[in-house]
Amino acid sequence: MSEYLLESGKGGSIANVAYSPCGVSTTSQLLYKEFFNNLFERGERCLGRAVFAAKCSIIARYPDDDSLYGPAVLWSLFGDPALRIRHRLLSGIEDNPGPPASGCRLSITPNPCNRYADLLLSSPLPAPYSLHVYDTSGRLVSSQPVRDPSVVIRTSSFPDGVYVARVVSGLRCLPGADLVNSASARFVVQRH
């Protein structure tokens, strides 16, 4: 089925995770739960990480029972492991602490992230605007102009830790406009 869905020119799927026909139902549900946990609870949007963390968890948990670790070994990804799943997530960390006056919310996924994270504004601020990233001591660690409501934050040079991303509209220089035209969210860089 995987090849039919992947190769469909009119639709189908973007990736399949399958082990047909060598799975067993007990392990299938364990793998599914691990995958769902990675996606929904941990905010992992990288398909390869979500799949392989699930596999590794089951293999490590049941090293002596091949009816449990075997299907996890056989669970295979037909697709690009670096694919970023297009799934709007609630992140594992509270975003936008306090309601922003503009109604604009900022989401960051995955969270925790590794080398990069996707930042998405729920509704556009008046462009142009800037993205500033601060560490927990309040030190500005990154700043860049932004023109799209979706932008990639490159975190590969950031030490592990908690950061705050703040998007500020260029109109903030107008008197009284500062709070209206900004949104912020916290995120974690964690590589291991």
Add this chain to the structure above:
Amino acid sequence: MNRRSVLLSLALAGPLAAGYLITAPESLQTNSADYLIITHPDFTSALYPLCALRESLDLEVRMAEVSLVYSTFAAGERYDRIRAFMERVYSNWNVRPEFVLLVGDACRDSTHDDFVPVKLFPKFSYPYAGGLALHGTDNWYATLAGADSTPDVMIGRLPVNTPADADSLVAKIVRYETTEDTGEWTRTTMFVSSNDRAPDAAELESLYSRPNGDSCYTVVESEGSSAFLRHKTIAGFNQGAALVCHCAHGYQPPAWAGSKTLFSYLDVDSLSNAEALPVVLDRG
């Protein structure tokens, strides 16, 4: 235009293409990459847009054709040579790839071209459907440290058989990752379940999907006839979902089923969800 768009447009025009492909045997021995593609030469040219997309996300990208791998690592079967290359990459490259993508289908029974082979192993101790005595898995290429079965790199495969297939699938991936659509489908999970697996689907729905605000579209065997169920599954795909979770049984020719067929490979032609492509968890 952001950097991703710039790089992508440049790659589509061609000028960046040459830098990704490893052409010298010594560059297979020592190199560096975050993202490594191992491809059959038939598909190389189709992969440059994907290389550019990954590079735009700050991944260092390298691509190796199996023909160069086979001639550089000359001992054993073709899968042994790919494995030897992977071991060299893992032990010797300055930056080990986090992601490895195999491009080309594997064929276990000589009925099709074996573009990027897979090694077959004796089955595990539990009964396999169809009485199979062997299994093949790409996991073997990814277990590079220690004696366990835990993968040490994240590996995936595009199981394409023609350059046209490769072009089409790469175009799908690039479009999927570069469009900004955040429509309702991106918060929808579809569950397709047989009667005996319906509790599994219900558990996933109640534990993860609904508490996190996802809409759930469910197809359960008990809801009606096979024709109704297949129609409902097709409708679910076409309505759009970020995730499709198959909680039933797999059959040959390819189908998801319990005692009734829920979705068949014949139904794929009825899908029109090109702008809302799901990741499919296929229980098989």
